Amino acid sequence: MNKLLNFYGRFAPSFTAAGFIARGLPLRPIGRAFSGQTWLVTGATGGIGKSIAIGAAKRGATVYVVGRNGEALAALARDHGIKPLQFDLDKVGDNVRLAEEVAAGVGKLDVLVNNVGRLEHVYKTSPDGFESTYALNLLGHYALTERLIARGALKDGLVINMASGGLYNSALSLRRLEQTPERYSGVMAYAAHKRAQIALSDKWTAQGVRSYTMHPGWVATDGVRTALPDLNKHLGWILRSGAQGADTALWLAARRPAPQAGALWFDRAPRSAHAYPHSQTPEVEPAAIFAKLEADVAKAGGV
Numbered sequence: 001m002n003k004l005l006n007f008y009g010r011f012a013p014s015f016t017a018a019g020f021i022a023r024g025l026p027l028r029p030i031g032r033a034f035s036g037q038t039w040l041v042t043g044a045t046g047g048i049g050k051s052i053a054i055g056a057a058k059r060g061a062t063v064y065v066v067g068r069n070g071e072a073l074a075a076l077a078r079d080h081g082i083k084p085l086q087f088d089l090d091k092v093g094d095n096v097r098l099a100e101e102v103a104a105g106v107g108k109l110d111v112l113v114n115n116v117g118r119l120e121h122v123y124k125t126s127p128d129g130f131e132s133t134y135a136l137n138l139l140g141h142y143a144l145t146e147r148l149i150a151r152g153a154l155k156d157g158l159v160i161n162m163a164s165g166g167l168y169n170s171a172l173s174l175r176r177l178e179q180t181p182e183r184y185s186g187v188m189a190y191a192a193h194k195r196a197q198i199a200l201s202d203k204w205t206a207q208g209v210r211s212y213t214m215h216p217g218w219v220a221t222d223g224v225r226t227a228l229p230d231l232n233k234h235l236g237w238i239l240r241s242g243a244q245g246a247d248t249a250l251w252l253a254a255r256r257p258a259p260q261a262g263a264l265w266f267d268r269a270p271r272s273a274h275a276y277p278h279s280q281t282p283e284v285e286p287a288a289i290f291a292k293l294e295a296d297v298a299k300a301g302g303v
């Protein structure tokens, strides 16, 4: 408990709305930058993804949102002119099918936001039999993005991976990616997934697709209320709004800054992805992570 309170205490001035305001971001509008662009935002029927989708649509983009809740998708279409795509991103096959349908039916994307993600405290399996948060937070992002790249749908586009300050808790790790029920730590699994997203961004950038990994700050969403009730209880009154959590994604897409290997983008700047010494030394090479992801996509019959 003390460890948790120390974590919250250390990062609250920066990660809450207080940090967003202290950096003067409300006074620096992003502008209407996205006319003529096509975006795909995953996990966008609520929370940060919904705010990103609405923010991009308001600024002129044609936005496709991916979610599994039909009613919420219909409301986004009705109220914001956003184009709904119903898929369950827990499933590798849905990620692959989504990529195929987008590549064939939509064509080239200007921006892909791999936003969907969650933290669980109880071990569960995905429909494919993987630990469920590994399937959603990392394997699905990999399956979707690799297939979009392979189909040429991200040529000249950019990718934004939604990570979290939670990655400070782990070095790049293979053993923590897909945890077993016997010794399940959802917090460490989440940290490892978010840490691995940085390796994916660096990989895709090296392949010619400008990719960023970002932290949204601490945002008042259903995800936080469910997964981090203590954070919500102690700091709920000062958590960021959805629009504040979406800000860096919109800014990255508007400015397209040069990606920086290993960076965690937060509040419109590349920042260190390490807050503690223990995360600095990777347990494995990134190639070992990519090999597992590739093997697991194949195992699920996704290739």
Ligand SMILES: NC(=O)c1ccc[n+]([C@@H]2O[C@H](COP(=O)([O-])OP(=O)(O)OC[C@H]3O[C@@H](n4cnc5c(N)ncnc54)[C@H](OP(=O)(O)O)[C@@H]3O)[C@@H](O)[C@H]2O)c1
Pocket (backbone or CB within 6 Å): 042, 043, 044, 045, 046, 047, 048, 049, 066, 067, 068, 069, 087, 088, 089, 090, 091, 115, 116, 117, 118, 119, 136, 162, 163, 164, 165, 215, 216, 217, 218, 219, 220, 221, 222, 223, 224
């Ligand atoms: N909120 C924060 O403070 C915070 C901080 C750091 C990082 N993040 C990251 O930001 C991202 C978004 O977080 P959030 O707090 O906005 O989460 P959230 O409130 O739980 O929203 C996630 C959205 O994704 C949808 N979704 C969940 N599982 C899905 C699936 N299998 N297929 C399709 N859609 C699915 C949810 O809809 P249904 O479940 O209703 O289908 C919901 O609309 C996550 O990657 C999270 O790790 C958040």
